[in-house]
Amino acid sequence: MMGGMRTAGTKRKTPAHPDEFFIGKRLMVVTAHPDDEGIAAGTMYKNHRAGGTTFLVCATYGEKGKSHLDRPVSDAALKRIRKQELLRAAEILKIDRVLFLGMPDAGVRGRRADLYRKLLPIVRRIKPDYILSFGPDGMSGHWDHITVGGVSLRIARRENIPMLAFTISPEFRRALPPERFMARRKFGSYRPGAPQHRESDVKIAVNAAVKRRAWSSHRSQFSGRPPRFHFPYEHFVRE
Numbered sequence: 001m002m003g004g005m006r007t008a009g010t011k012r013k014t015p016a017h018p019d020e021f022f023i024g025k026r027l028m029v030v031t032a033h034p035d036d037e038g039i040a041a042g043t044m045y046k047n048h049r050a051g052g053t054t055f056l057v058c059a060t061y062g063e064k065g066k067s068h069l070d071r072p073v074s075d076a077a078l079k080r081i082r083k084q085e086l087l088r089a090a091e092i093l094k095i096d097r098v099l100f101l102g103m104p105d106a107g108v109r110g111r112r113a114d115l116y117r118k119l120l121p122i123v124r125r126i127k128p129d130y131i132l133s134f135g136p137d138g139m140s141g142h143w144d145h146i147t148v149g150g151v152s153l154r155i156a157r158r159e160n161i162p163m164l165a166f167t168i169s170p171e172f173r174r175a176l177p178p179e180r181f182m183a184r185r186k187f188g189s190y191r192p193g194a195p196q197h198r199e200s201d202v203k204i205a206v207n208a209a210v211k212r213r214a215w216s217s218h219r220s221q222f223s224g225r226p227p228r229f230h231f232p233y234e235h236f237v238r239e
Contacts, residue, residue, distance in 0.1 A: 069220060
């Protein structure tokens with residue numbers, strides 16, 4: 001487990017839009033792999049700008065994420081690489097603390113009880129106002145995502161903490177339809193079939209330039225130029 005704290009700074013602001021009810025609060029974002037935080041990158045940065053505090057919990061080090069590597073790398077080496085990539089992204093996004101749970105990449109589903117046992121005391125110690133994590137589709141259908149989201153929701157309900165689940169924006173859905181999701185499944189463990197994405201009921205306007213810069217930290221996860229994020233909103237579903 002690893003983390004760093006930034007000093008308190010910006011004064012909390014009144015939300016500019018009703019959907020921003022959780023912005024400027026104490027947030028815990030729970031993900032499966034380094035680079036998953038990109039789903040809510042703009043929201044986390046906006047939370048910082050509004051005077052909120054953000055904790056990022058990453059279940060694995062992403063050691064199986066090898067589909068874009070130019071040369072073979074051991075799992076141990078890729079763990080070190082991806083950990084540093086995530087910490088660089090966290091600096092850009094002004095995340096207050098990053099915690100790694102050290103679960104096996106592509107193996108979280110089989111260790112659901114271990115994940116619950118590791119995550120519950122962290123939630124109780126941090127006492128977030130809101131938890132953000134994956135919904136039942138896991139965005140991509142990856143079992144690590146689905147398991148992390150399911151355990152997060154179970155804990156959120158046990159501790160009476162509101163949870164918001166990541167979901168795909170309509171723009172992203174048009175740009176990357178289900179068949180393209182399926183074609184990208186080179187590594188990892190996925191639920192059979194195309195993911196069934198839910199319609200969002202919370203939409204957050206974000207700084208796409210900061211989101212792109214943070215994603216560029218994950219150089220091991222793209223070939224050539226990093227993907228472009230043209231979408232001005234991040235979408236969530238209230239659980």
